[in-house]
Structures are given as C-alpha cells and as structure tokens.
Amino acid sequence: MGRLAAGMSRLGTESAFEVLARAKALEEEGRDIINLGIGQPDFTTPQNIVEAAVKALRDGHHGYTPAGGIGPLREAVAADIEKMRGVAVDPGHVVVVPGGKVTMFFAIIMFGEPGVEILYPNPGFPIYQSVINFTGAKAVPMPLHEESGFSFNAEEVLERITPATRLIVLNSPANPTGGVVPRAEIERLVEGLEAHPGVTILSDEIYSRMLYDGRTHVSLLEYETIRDRLIVLDGWSKTYAMTGWRLGYGVWPASLVAAATRLAINCHSCVNAATQYAGIEALTGPQDSVDRMVAAFDERRGVIVEALNAIPGFRCTEPGGAFYAFPDITGTGMGAAELQDRLLAEAGVATVAGTSFGVHGEGYLRFSYANSTDNIRQAARRIRECL
Numbered sequence: 001m002g003r004l005a006a007g008m009s010r011l012g013t014e015s016a017f018e019v020l021a022r023a024k025a026l027e028e029e030g031r032d033i034i035n036l037g038i039g040q041p042d043f044t045t046p047q048n049i050v051e052a053a054v055k056a057l058r059d060g061h062h063g064y065t066p067a068g069g070i071g072p073l074r075e076a077v078a079a080d081i082e083k084m085r086g087v088a089v090d091p092g093h094v095v096v097v098p099g100g101k102v103t104m105f106f107a108i109i110m111f112g113e114p115g116v117e118i119l120y121p122n123p124g125f126p127i128y129q130s131v132i133n134f135t136g137a138k139a140v141p142m143p144l145h146e147e148s149g150f151s152f153n154a155e156e157v158l159e160r161i162t163p164a165t166r167l168i169v170l171n172s173p174a175n176p177t178g179g180v181v182p183r184a185e186i187e188r189l190v191e192g193l194e195a196h197p198g199v200t201i202l203s204d205e206i207y208s209r210m211l212y213d214g215r216t217h218v219s220l221l222e223y224e225t226i227r228d229r230l231i232v233l234d235g236w237s238k239t240y241a242m243t244g245w246r247l248g249y250g251v252w253p254a255s256l257v258a259a260a261t262r263l264a265i266n267c268h269s270c271v272n273a274a275t276q277y278a279g280i281e282a283l284t285g286p287q288d289s290v291d292r293m294v295a296a297f298d299e300r301r302g303v304i305v306e307a308l309n310a311i312p313g314f315r316c317t318e319p320g321g322a323f324y325a326f327p328d329i330t331g332t333g334m335g336a337a338e339l340q341d342r343l344l345a346e347a348g349v350a351t352v353a354g355t356s357f358g359v360h361g362e363g364y365l366r367f368s369y370a371n372s373t374d375n376i377r378q379a380a381r382r383i384r385e386c387l
C-alpha cells in the first residue's frame with residue numbers, strides 16, 4: 001500500500017461513535033445495553049419536516065442545488081437568526097452544509113497550517129482538536145472550569161493569544177459538559193479580542209435552543225466589533241432531531257463566504273435537495289415539537305443529576321444547556337477510560353470517558369440524557385450495583 005499523507009496520522013476521532021459501535025456489538029450478542037453514550041436526541045424528526053422532504057422528492061427536486069444552499073433556505077436561516085438572536089444577517093453570508101461538523105472542518109482547515117496556533121475548549125468536542133492537529137497547526141487548549149459552570153475564563157483565553165494565533169473556537173452551550181458561558185464572560189472576551197484584530201472566531205452554537213432554567217442564548221453575532229471575523233456554526237441536528245439528515249449551516253463574514261463556498265464545491269457540491277426543503281419547513285413551521293423536546297430534556301436533566309449524585313464516588317453539578325451531564329468520578333478511584341470500559345462491560349451502560357474530550361476531561365464521564373427517565377434511573381441503579 002502507498003504511504004498516507006502525514007496529516008492522517010494526526011487525525012483523531014469522536015469516541016462516542018466507537019462506544020456506539022461497541023454497544024451495538026454487545027447488543028448483537030444479546031446483552032441489554034442502556035446507551036447514554038451518543039449525543040443525539042432520542043426523538044424522531046417532527047412529521048411536518050419529514051413530509052416536506054417527501055414532497056420535495058415528489059416535486060422533482062432531484063438535482064444539484066447552488067453550493068451554498070437554495071435561496072429560500074438561506075433566507076429562512078437569516079430570518080430565524082433575526083427571530084432567535086435578534087440580529088440581522090445577510091442570507092448571502094449563510095452557507096448550508098451537510099451537518100454542523102462541516103462548518104467546523106472548513107473553518108479550521110481554512111486557517112490551520114504549520115506555525116499557526118488555534119485555541120479550542122478543553123474538555124470540548126473532540127473534532128476541534130483532531131482537525132487542528134490534522135492541519136499541522138498547534139492546538140492550544142483553553143481550560144474550562146467546573147466551578148464556573150464549565151465556562152472559560154476570558155483573561156485565561158486572552159493570555160493564550162500569541163502573534164501565531166489565527167483562530168479561537170468557542171462552544172456554548174457545550175458538549176461534553178452542558179456548560180453555558182455567562183454573558184459577562186463572553187463580553188470580557190469580546191472586549192479583549194478588540195486588541196487582536198488578526199484572530200478569527202468560530203462560535204459553535206449548535207445547542208443554542210437547548211437551555212434551561214430561563215437561560216437565554218448569547219450569540220457571538222450580537223457583537224458588532226467582531227462581526228467581520230466571526231464564523232457562527234449552527235444546524236438542524238439537535239434542535240429538530242435530524243442528526244441523520246446531515247444539515248447544518250455557517251454564517252460567514254463577507255470576506256470568507258467565497259472561500260467557504262469553494263470548499264463546498266471541492267468537497268460535497270451541495271446538500272441533498274430534499275433535505276434542504278425539510279430544513280425550510282423546520283425553521284418556518286410550528287416550533288411546538290422543539291419546545292416539547294426541550295421540556296423533556298429538562299425533566300431528564302433533573303432526574304439524571306439526582307441519580308448520579310446518589311452514586312458513591314460521583315459528584316454532578318447541574319448543567320445549564322445541551323443534553324449532557326458531566327459528573328466528577330474521581331471518588332470512584334478509577335480513571336475516566338477505565339470506568340467507561342467497566343460500565344459498558346459490567347453494567348451494560350454506555351457512557352463516554354471525559355478524556356475523549358481532551359486532557360482536562362480526566363476525572364469526568366459524559367452521560368447523554370437523550371434517553372427515557374426509566375432508562376436513566378435504571379442505568380444509575382446498574383452503576384451503583386456494579387461499583
């Protein structure tokens with residue numbers, strides 16, 4: 001076999017998919033597994049959205065579309081941003097892509113190369129660090145702190161900026177912690193970034209609709225001083241239970257729209273047409289199914305935090321957003337990876353080790369509570385018995 005490009009050996013992965021594969025293999029052997037590993041809603045896509053895709057296929061939308069997405073979808077995204085975030089966005093700056101991940105991949109390969117530094121949250125979504133490493137850039141972790149709800153500290157982030165820093169990745173509400181960065185911390189960071197005009201910001205806002213206890217989403221789009229170097233990532237996967245459809249978008253600054261579109265043309269040409277019509281219906285149709293799903297997550301959040309805190313050796317703070325709980329498990333005396341493996345093999349409960357999200361995830365385990373309250377309670381019982 002020929003030799004692979006060097007970057008391939010630096011590419012990481014998303015362990016949640018590996019845990020999912022192991023859980024499925026155990027299920028095929030007849031084991032009963034409760035899956036609190038993978039981060040996807042356990043709901044199906046609302047029927048009105050499914051029907052819109054079926055109709056699009058019946059109406060003959062079978063061909064390529066413009067690389068950045070069909071006009072009505074980009075307009076629907078801009079209108080949704082105006083409605084949800086109170087910010088006007090030019091539909092021409094919206095680039096529709098196959099899933100939230102693609103905006104992330106494009107933004108990081110656009111800026112990453114040897115000699116460059118990119119800051120990313122740690123513990124954070126593992127693909128940030130993986131793709132940064134792939135490009136040959138230096139991945140600089142920005143630690144998140146449990147005592148401040150897994151927020152970053154703006155001063156700490158700003159201190160890490162050097163002349164080589166080209167991109168900062170932010171994510172709130174966050175995977176894997178469920179953390180929500182307080183507005184005041186974001187404002188301190190934005191203010192500090194004014195002194196670093198050469199640094200672009202990628203704000204991953206894929207969990208923007210999943211907030212609890214009356215919290216409202218703070219979008220980086222609200223801050224005019226950084227708009228000309230801000231990329232916002234969002235999509236349909238989590239909000240509309242559409243992870244398998246592969247639909248997401250980026251809002252790019254004017255200067256980067258052409259580059260993002262060119263990457264799309266080189267990579268996937270466009271998102272499949274019927275899915276784009278489904279995306280319009282999702283944004284413009286009734287939103288009550290989103291509200292119902294978020295209310296269900298909120299109830300499960302209460303159940304899982306209480307259940308995890310009742311396990312000896314576990315200590316779980318209340319997450320403010322997304323659908324993850326991230327308990328400290330140091331009291332069990334086990335490392336995160338060891339505990340993850342034991343819980344899957346012995347208790348039949350799939351979780352993801354905090355270390356899958358970076359070095360600062362040691363001592364924690366990620367639980368996705370996108371599962372029924374019965375399953376959550378049963379999983380906690382099994383863990384207690386196993387330990």
Ligand code: PLP
Nearest residue numbers: 039099100101125175206235237
């Ligand atoms: N960003 C974060 C923080 C995520 O947790 C995920 C998915 O788990 C994504 C992006 C990717 O979403 P998608 O499935 O739409 O690619």
